[in-house]
Amino acid sequence: MKVVILPGDGIGPEVCETAVTVLRAACASSNIALDTEEHAFGGAAIDQYGDPLPPATLEACLGADAVLLGAVGGPRYDEAAKKGAPRPEAGLLALRREMGLFANLRPSRLFEGLEEASPLRKSVVADTDILVVRELTGGLYFGEREEGSDRALDRLPYSREEVERVARTAFEAARGRKGLLTSVDKANVLATSRLWRGVVEDVHKSYPDVRLEHVLVDAMAMHLVTHPSRFDVVVTENLFGDILSDELSAVVGSIGLAPSASLGEAGKPGLYEPIHGSAPDIAGLGIANPIGAILSAAMLLRHSAGEETAAASIEAAVAWCLADGLRTHDLGGSASTKDALDAVLSAL
Numbered sequence: 001m002k003v004v005i006l007p008g009d010g011i012g013p014e015v016c017e018t019a020v021t022v023l024r025a026a027c028a029s030s031n032i033a034l035d036t037e038e039h040a041f042g043g044a045a046i047d048q049y050g051d052p053l054p055p056a057t058l059e060a061c062l063g064a065d066a067v068l069l070g071a072v073g074g075p076r077y078d079e080a081a082k083k084g085a086p087r088p089e090a091g092l093l094a095l096r097r098e099m100g101l102f103a104n105l106r107p108s109r110l111f112e113g114l115e116e117a118s119p120l121r122k123s124v125v126a127d128t129d130i131l132v133v134r135e136l137t138g139g140l141y142f143g144e145r146e147e148g149s150d151r152a153l154d155r156l157p158y159s160r161e162e163v164e165r166v167a168r169t170a171f172e173a174a175r176g177r178k179g180l181l182t183s184v185d186k187a188n189v190l191a192t193s194r195l196w197r198g199v200v201e202d203v204h205k206s207y208p209d210v211r212l213e214h215v216l217v218d219a220m221a222m223h224l225v226t227h228p229s230r231f232d233v234v235v236t237e238n239l240f241g242d243i244l245s246d247e248l249s250a251v252v253g254s255i256g257l258a259p260s261a262s263l264g265e266a267g268k269p270g271l272y273e274p275i276h277g278s279a280p281d282i283a284g285l286g287i288a289n290p291i292g293a294i295l296s297a298a299m300l301l302r303h304s305a306g307e308e309t310a311a312a313s314i315e316a317a318v319a320w321c322l323a324d325g326l327r328t329h330d331l332g333g334s335a336s337t338k339d340a341l342d343a344v345l346s347a348l
């Protein structure tokens with residue numbers, strides 16, 4: 001299996017290196033041949049090539065079985081962008097589009113022992129286990145944009161086909177879980193949300209065994225903190241999914257724990273990354289929580305290599321370490337990134 005590694009910026013390289021070490025160990029113990037190749041991406045690639053997604057990086061990603069990414073962005077690049085420099089984030093959006101990654105799977109569950117890390121009462125957060133399926137290559141992120149100092153515009157386009165394919169992914173996922181799909185939109189205001197709702201209902205006809213409900217996004221933001229455990233799979237458009245998945249990651253303890261898989265057509269390479277950013281406030285300190293990146297490596301083994309046993313072994317090792325008291329600073333503890341790596345490797 002050929003995996004392209006994109007460390008990126010800030011804590012990206014710190015958590016990515018940790019995840020690659022765990023991936024190597026899991027592959028070695030399951031006799032999976034692993035070939036990795038690192039490429040410049042994001043701010044690091046702007047520094048080197050003036051381009052957040054250099055052609056050689058894109059070509060390597062398109063030719064790989066999977067891509068493992070750390071994170072991109074940072075204040076230095078935000079400043080430079082004000083003077084017209086390219087943004088690291090633009091490289092990420094271009095990569096998602098070029099790889100055709102329309103479905104972003106973002107699971108969040110409460111790990112045993114982490115009840116106290118949640119800002120919510122134990123009775124509220126208990127049993128929370130949600131898969132957010134975020135549409136990733138449409139909507140506001142990719143609509144027509146105009147930028148001026150007195151007027152700006154971001155268009156939010158969606159086509160039937162774009163909604164259909166991500167809805168199918170979400171129904172399939174719900175079928176393999178508790179059988180409940182919550183579609184989140186803003187159909188009381190937005191035309192695209194009314195299209196979204198209608199198309200999801202059409203796709204539902206092929207999945208009569210899955211229960212479907214529609215919830216407006218503002219109410220959903222509330223439900224996720226009042227009774228998160230009643231949800232199973234949540235499907236939503238690009239920006240709503242970005243926001244709700246960060247909220248949900250905090251509900252179950254920390255954004256540092258949350259992995260993701262971005263998938264396109266069957267047989268095409270997937271992209272795997274923690275949902276957090278480059279965390280400039282803690283970059284270089286060696287204290288970033290690498291678990292979101294490690295669990296992303298597990299998702300890579302499951303979705304791009306079909307290696308369910310190896311994926312589950314990483315997830316079991318992580319769950320064991322958390323139950324055993326492993327706590328990085330975001331979880332209120334003092335374990336370093338390296339401590340977390342050592343703990344997961346010895347539990348593997």
Ligand SMILES: NC(=O)c1ccc[n+]([C@@H]2O[C@H](COP(=O)([O-])OP(=O)(O)OC[C@H]3O[C@@H](n4cnc5c(N)ncnc54)[C@H](O)[C@@H]3O)[C@@H](O)[C@H]2O)c1
Pocket residue numbers: 011015070071072073074075089092255256257273274275276277278279280281282287288289290292330
């Ligand atoms: N996929 C990506 O590459 C991605 C995702 C989100 C944000 N970003 C970029 O990252 C930069 C910073 O964005 P932000 O501050 O809004 O979000 P962020 O996710 O980087 O950080 C938000 C907060 O969470 C903490 N945090 C995040 N990941 C952590 C981890 N693994 N361990 C411990 N604490 C962690 C940070 O220290 C910070 O306090 C921006 O340039 C943004 O564009 C990139």
Ligand SMILES: CC(C)[C@H](C(=O)O)[C@@H](O)C(=O)O
Pocket residue numbers: 073089092093242275
């Ligand atoms: C960095 C940014 C473009 C990105 C997004 O909004 O998709 C990030 O927030 C994420 O969640 O991966």
Ligand SMILES: [Mg+2]
Pocket residue numbers: 242243246275
């Ligand atoms: Mg985000």
